Amino acid sequence: MSRRKMFxxxxxxxxxxxxxxxxxxxxxxxxxxxxLSGLVTIxxxxxxxxxxxxxxxxxxxxxxxxxxxxxxxxxxxxxxxVIPEDQLLGxxxxxxxxxxxxxxxxxxxxxxxxxxxxxxxxxxxxVEGRWPEGDREVLVGKETAETIGVKxxxxxxxxxxxxxxxxxxxxxxxxxxxxxxxxxxxxYIFTTLKAMDALxxxxxxxxxxxxxxxxxxxxxxxxxxxxxxKNSDMSARLVKRVTKSETTVLAKLQSLVFLVTAVVLLLxxxxxxxxxxxxxxxxxxxxxxxxxxxxxxxxxxxxxxxxGMFLGLLGGILGTALGFAFAQVVSxxxxxxxxxxQPLLLPITVIVSMGIAALSCLLPIRRAIEIDPALVLxxx
Amino acid sequence: xxxxxxxxxRGKMLLIxxxxxxxxxxxxxxxxxxxxxxxxxxxxxxxxxxxxxxxPKDSSLLSDLYDVEDDGDVIQTSYLKEEEVGKxxxxxWAFNIVDFAPFIDTGITLADGNQVKLxxxxxNHHLELPTGENLDVGVTSLRTWWDITEGSWLDxxxxxxxxxxxxxxxxxxREGWKVGDAIFLEGPAGxxxxxxxxxxxxxGDEDEQIYAPLDLVQELSDTEGKVAYIExxxxxxxxxxxxxxxxxxxxxxxAKDYETWYCTAYxxxxxxxxxxxxxxxxxxxxxxxxxxxxxxxxxxxxxMILITILSLIGSALGISNLVTASVMERxxxxxxxxxxxxxxxxxxxxxxxxxxxxxxxxxxxGYFLGxxxxxLIGHSVFGSAIEMKVMxxxxxxxxxxxxxxxxxxxxxxxxxxxxxxxxxxxxxA
Numbered sequence: 001m002s003r004r005k006m007f008x009x010x011x012x013x014x015x016x017x018x019x020x021x022x023x024x025x026x027x028x029x030x031x032x033x034x035x036l037s038g039l040v041t042i043x044x045x046x047x048x049x050x051x052x053x054x055x056x057x058x059x060x061x062x063x064x065x066x067x068x069x070x071x072x073x074x075x076x077x078x079x080x081x082v083i084p085e086d087q088l089l090g091x092x093x094x095x096x097x098x099x100x101x102x103x104x105x106x107x108x109x110x111x112x113x114x115x116x117x118x119x120x121x122x123x124x125x126x127v128e129g130r131w132p133e134g135d136r137e138v139l140v141g142k143e144t145a146e147t148i149g150v151k152x153x154x155x156x157x158x159x160x161x162x163x164x165x166x167x168x169x170x171x172x173x174x175x176x177x178x179x180x181x182x183x184x185x186x187x188y189i190f191t192t193l194k195a196m197d198a199l200x201x202x203x204x205x206x207x208x209x210x211x212x213x214x215x216x217x218x219x220x221x222x223x224x225x226x227x228x229x230k231n232s233d234m235s236a237r238l239v240k241r242v243t244k245s246e247t248t249v250l251a252k253l254q255s256l257v258f259l260v261t262a263v264v265l266l267l268x269x270x271x272x273x274x275x276x277x278x279x280x281x282x283x284x285x286x287x288x289x290x291x292x293x294x295x296x297x298x299x300x301x302x303x304x305x306x307x308g309m310f311l312g313l314l315g316g317i318l319g320t321a322l323g324f325a326f327a328q329v330v331s332x333x334x335x336x337x338x339x340x341x342q343p344l345l346l347p348i349t350v351i352v353s354m355g356i357a358a359l360s361c362l363l364p365i366r367r368a369i370e371i372d373p374a375l376v377l378x379x380x
Numbered sequence: 381x382x383x384x385x386x387x388x389x390r391g392k393m394l395l396i397x398x399x400x401x402x403x404x405x406x407x408x409x410x411x412x413x414x415x416x417x418x419x420x421x422x423x424x425x426x427x428x429x430x431x432x433x434x435x436p437k438d439s440s441l442l443s444d445l446y447d448v449e450d451d452g453d454v455i456q457t458s459y460l461k462e463e464e465v466g467k468x469x470x471x472x473w474a475f476n477i478v479d480f481a482p483f484i485d486t487g488i489t490l491a492d493g494n495q496v497k498l499x500x501x502x503x504n505h506h507l508e509l510p511t512g513e514n515l516d517v518g519v520t521s522l523r524t525w526w527d528i529t530e531g532s533w534l535d536x537x538x539x540x541x542x543x544x545x546x547x548x549x550x551x552x553x554r555e556g557w558k559v560g561d562a563i564f565l566e567g568p569a570g571x572x573x574x575x576x577x578x579x580x581x582x583x584g585d586e587d588e589q590i591y592a593p594l595d596l597v598q599e600l601s602d603t604e605g606k607v608a609y610i611e612x613x614x615x616x617x618x619x620x621x622x623x624x625x626x627x628x629x630x631x632x633x634x635a636k637d638y639e640t641w642y643c644t645a646y647x648x649x650x651x652x653x654x655x656x657x658x659x660x661x662x663x664x665x666x667x668x669x670x671x672x673x674x675x676x677x678x679x680x681x682x683x684m685i686l687i688t689i690l691s692l693i694g695s696a697l698g699i700s701n702l703v704t705a706s707v708m709e710r711x712x713x714x715x716x717x718x719x720x721x722x723x724x725x726x727x728x729x730x731x732x733x734x735x736x737x738x739x740x741x742x743x744x745x746g747y748f749l750g751x752x753x754x755x756l757i758g759h760s761v762f763g764s765a766i767e768m769k770v771m772x773x774x775x776x777x778x779x780x781x782x783x784x785x786x787x788x789x790x791x792x793x794x795x796x797x798x799x800x801x802x803x804x805x806x807x808x809a
């Protein structure tokens with residue numbers, strides 16, 4: 001029998017014959033590996049997932065024409081091409097005009113927009129009733145609704161007099177929703193872009209484009225610079241209130257998860273190694289016996305290390321799978337979205353578990369080897 | 381015998397105590413952090429500014445009746461009383477009101493004929509409440525996202541700031557103003573000369589406005605003692621169904637629900653209490669801030685709970701694993717005890733007592749260690765201490781005793797089942 005074969009046989013035999021002990025050691029390594037891979041996955045995933053939550057604060061970038069001239073939807077779309085599609089959660093065009101409500105002889109600010117995009121960029125808009133679907137339907141801000149006393153399903157007549165004519169353009173609109181935001185928007189009347197075009201007689205103009213971009217603040221600044229550089233007549237700006245606060249809070253959350261991960265990992269790893277030490281030091285007699293039979297320190301060490309590392313390998317693989325399952329559960333429960341598996345995590349977890357297993361074997365082995373075999377065998 | 385076991389096997393017992401201490405500290409640290417993370421993150425979220433605005437009840441109605449308008453800007457005809465602003469700190473949830481500032485604005489004319497909006501507010505106002513409490517409130521902490529590009533924040537509490545103003549960056553550039561420049565302001569009810577104390581970059585409409593102390597603006601617009609609206613930053617509990625129902629009509633709630641709602645820091649409850657405290661006011665939640673805050677708070681708490689559960693399971697398994705291993709290691713000793721006639725029950729009692737004593741020592745040490753870890757996390761992440769929650773102690777005690785018992789009992793039973801002769805012989809185990 002060759003040396004290698006003998007080594008393998010001794011390792012596997014000890015693993016198989018001492019099943020319950022080895023199971024304990026394996027279990028403890030697997031727990032450590034699970035916590036390692038689970039927490040690291042969460043740590044890497046949290047900024048992305050939390051960042052998405054922060055988009056609830058609304059648009060973090062706006063695009064406005066830099067000169068007097070208004071921008072067009074096409075022009076705005078062109079500027080948006082700078083931002084990767086998967087980061088752009090929504091881009092809402094806005095066009096404002098003072099329209100008159102004929103029955104009350106009062107003017108209000110009308111904001112024309114794309115309602116689908118509004119729901120993406122401003123998820124905090126609360127609508128009583130429903131969002132407008134057709135061009136003859138409007139959303140009225142709560143404040144305005146209270147002042148003029150309109151209710152759901154009332155029909156209001158809006159009119160607008162273009163500057164160079166004497167004829168008013170008039171449209172009858174149905175109020176399908178009352179908007180509540182707690183902000184200035186409550187004073188506006190929201191229509192579709194098409195309705196606004198019909199009212200004003202001028203189409204395709206925009207005042208501002210609000211964007212909700214899921215990116216870190218440096219990235220956002222790069223986009224802003226790039227847009228302004230490529231289009232001299234446009235200027236993109238960050239909504240500081242949102243971006244700055246987001247950066248502060250997100251940084252805190254990230255360092256919280258980081259520290260928690262670090263503390264949990266440290267404590268778990270020490271726990272794992274104490275268990276391994278207990279399992280190995282139990283075998284002092286065996287070590288003494290082998291030494292008495294003439295085994296070299298080297299070969300004893302190699303065999304125990306081999307055993308430990310084999311356990312580390314197994315536990316590491318098991319732990320990676322369990323840890324990923326855990327991270328997935330967390331992600332689905334907390335953020336309602338799944339996470340992708342990081343392939344790099346498998347080798348890292350396995351190497352760390354093997355390293356810890358080897359390290360925690362070494363100490364008790366060395367102590368057992370140093371002692372005179374006679375004493376060990378006698379049980380003193 | 382117990383003493384003997386504890387002292388003679390010092391090395392092994394130390395190892396067990398050490399592991400239990402680690403497990404306990406992990407559980408303690410995570411539970412403490414988890415229970416306090418909501419408050420901490422809530423504080424952080426205050427950087428988004430006010431989440432409640434208080435306006436006079438009939439502001440829009442009155443202006444509508446008289447149809448007073450000026451370039452689309454509705455002229456305000458009703459106001460809140462400045463003397464009542466401090467009452468915000470007298471409501472049931474006063475402790476949760478972190479900051480607030482009253483505002484009043486007016487259009488003014490500059491020396492070159494340009495029209496600009498002048499906003500009067502408190503920057504760092506010192507307030508003495510009837511309750512004897514003293515506090516400083518104002519926009520300095522409500523507008524954390526402002527960059528002061530030149531000069532510094534206005535501070536009413538320093539001398540000679542009665543005529544000082546802060547100007548927006550865009551306006552400063554357009555007019556060519558610098559810190560220290562004297563500017564002329566012509567208001568609807570008077571004029572004055574003001575000194576630029578600071579230039580701010582807010583990244584919004586404010587960049588084209590002038591911010592001045594409240595008194596100065598009231599003087600210029602003949603609105604002494606009046607404020608147009610108040611921004612309030614409050615710590616709130618995320619809304620649930622009850623809060624949503626209450627927000628629509630608190631009167632429709634049952635007495636019990638009403639009490640629960642009133643005594644919980646829901647944003648709607650705080651708004652309701654503000655309305656009670658300030659005459660003829662309407663307090664409404666700024667949904668942009670209030671709603672996102674709720675979502676982020678909920679997510680963070682849930683995340684921490686799940687991480688805590690994982691680490692609790694981890695430390696529980698770790699401890700019971702080690703205990704199992706250490707009991708099995710003592711198979712020979714237990715076999716010997718059995719061989720000389722000890723009863724199963726007394727052996728179990730003996731081993732269990734030993735381990736529980738070790739667990740107690742480890743647990744106490746671990747609790748303090750874990751508390752230290754929690755403070756470490758609190759200080760380095762949030763810059764403030766994590767509150768020591770008493771309920772953590774019983775949870776940890778129950779957890780550790782259960783875990784050690786669960787780890788040792790099956791192992792003891794297994795060893796007892798073996799025949800003493802075999803164990804002593806060493807052929808099995």
